[in-house]
Amino acid sequence: MARTETDIEGILLDETLTVSFTELTSLCGATGRVVKLMVTEGLLQPEGQQPDDWRFSGLEVRRARRALRLRRDLDLNLAGVALALDLLDELETLRERLRCLEPPPDRARDD
Amino acid sequence: MQYKDYYKTLGVARDASQDEIKRAYRKLARKYHPDVSKEPNAETRFKEINEANEVLRDAEKRSAYDALGSNWRAGQDFRPPPGAGGARDFHFNPDQATDYSDFFASIFGRAFKSETKDSRRRRGQDQSVKLAIDLEEAHQGATRQIKLDVPETGPGGQPTTRSKTLNVRIPAGVTQGRQIRLAGQGSPGHNGGPAGDLYLEIDFKPHRLFTLEGRDIQLRLPIAPWEAALGATVKAPTLGGSVSLKIPPGSQSGQKLRLKGRGLPGDPPGDEILVLEIVTPPATSDAAREIYRRMAEQLPFDPRAQLGV
Numbered sequence: 087m088a089r090t091e092t093d094i095e096g097i098l099l100d101e102t103l104t105v106s107f108t109e110l111t112s113l114c115g116a117t118g119r120v121v122k123l124m125v126t127e128g129l130l131q132p133e134g135q136q137p138d139d140w141r142f143s144g145l146e147v148r149r150a151r152r153a154l155r156l157r158r159d160l161d162l163n164l165a166g167v168a169l170a171l172d173l174l175d176e177l178e179t180l181r182e183r184l185r186c187l188e189p190p191p192d193r194a195r196d197d
Numbered sequence: 198m199q200y201k202d203y204y205k206t207l208g209v210a211r212d213a214s215q216d217e218i219k220r221a222y223r224k225l226a227r228k229y230h231p232d233v234s235k236e237p238n239a240e241t242r243f244k245e246i247n248e249a250n251e252v253l254r255d256a257e258k259r260s261a262y263d264a265l266g267s268n269w270r271a272g273q274d275f276r277p278p279p280g281a282g283g284a285r286d287f288h289f290n291p292d293q294a295t296d297y298s299d300f301f302a303s304i305f306g307r308a309f310k311s312e313t314k315d316s317r318r319r320r321g322q323d324q325s326v327k328l329a330i331d332l333e334e335a336h337q338g339a340t341r342q343i344k345l346d347v348p349e350t351g352p353g354g355q356p357t358t359r360s361k362t363l364n365v366r367i368p369a370g371v372t373q374g375r376q377i378r379l380a381g382q383g384s385p386g387h388n389g390g391p392a393g394d395l396y397l398e399i400d401f402k403p404h405r406l407f408t409l410e411g412r413d414i415q416l417r418l419p420i421a422p423w424e425a426a427l428g429a430t431v432k433a434p435t436l437g438g439s440v441s442l443k444i445p446p447g448s449q450s451g452q453k454l455r456l457k458g459r460g461l462p463g464d465p466p467g468d469e470i471l472v473l474e475i476v477t478p479p480a481t482s483d484a485a486r487e488i489y490r491r492m493a494e495q496l497p498f499d500p501r502a503q504l505g506v
Contacts (some may be wrong), residue, residue, distance in 0.1 A: 089362070090360075090362065091363075094363050095366055096366070098368050098375060099375065099377070148377070152232045155232055156232055159230055159247075161223075178374065182277070182373070182411075183409075183410065185409070186415045
């Protein structure tokens, strides 16, 4: 079995990164039309008025890719995807909160 | 190669109707979709469910599968009978076909090959991998080795595996669920198409002391009753070593103290939040019991005054 080792610098998709309409389209492997539909649905909220001026945050790359996978795999329409993603975001926030309220596992065992 | 029981995977009987199969598939797909599911093996399960559905939802493929007989058990050593799959032309979605098992390929192999003869130039699939990291790594930044087995097509067209090691920098200040994109490190392209990308998704391992909320870290800080009542200077751990901090007099359990900027770095950086937790000394000696008795006699105190009992 062949082996290779590579040093590599990735790009962190966080709130400090912005991507254009064309970049987002290619990162998602989607058509421009679908990305525009996601913006119309309020699923993505770019800054700027026209598609050519749109700037998406790095976080929206994950959101868009996730949306498209859910749409394809679960046969949802974009309104359904938008609802699912909003609920998933809320669920993640609540799970984080819950972890903060519960004592860490090893200390709980001491009680 | 192991036999796969597609009916068992979808949890339906061998004589299930197409409607029953569809219903079972839809329910499981929602449960195990990797973007939704918290099940530990969601990704694998989702692939298995899709493979089972790909076969059972289609009458022709289903009957080719059924023709293997019903005496097989899941996991049993399987060798395809001669002529399995026949010369029939099965159609598959080429984007998903790479995920299917050897067992699947042994039955529908012929059709598989005809798909790969597709001479269109296609970009490889993107891949996603969860990367479990420690809080300390997110605080300091780190370089992590990621080992991947990459399936490739060898010079003779046969599938081979290449082991690939990537040394990836984890920037300081990453938070839960953030993704790092490694361009061109996903599945190889077809017919000269570009490779897909690899997405690493940050997933924090539970920490011995701290819990995490965004960039804020939180710690339950145990204090003695007299430290809470009289105030005290105590030591508390932070990600950058221990610090001294003042407990104000009259503190109670559940009160929070905030150490500005002692969470994960960023703009703005997170804080460390200390939740005070008063711990009472055990009354295991005569002396200790005597002190508690004196407190009971001399301190007019009803902790349940608010309860109206």
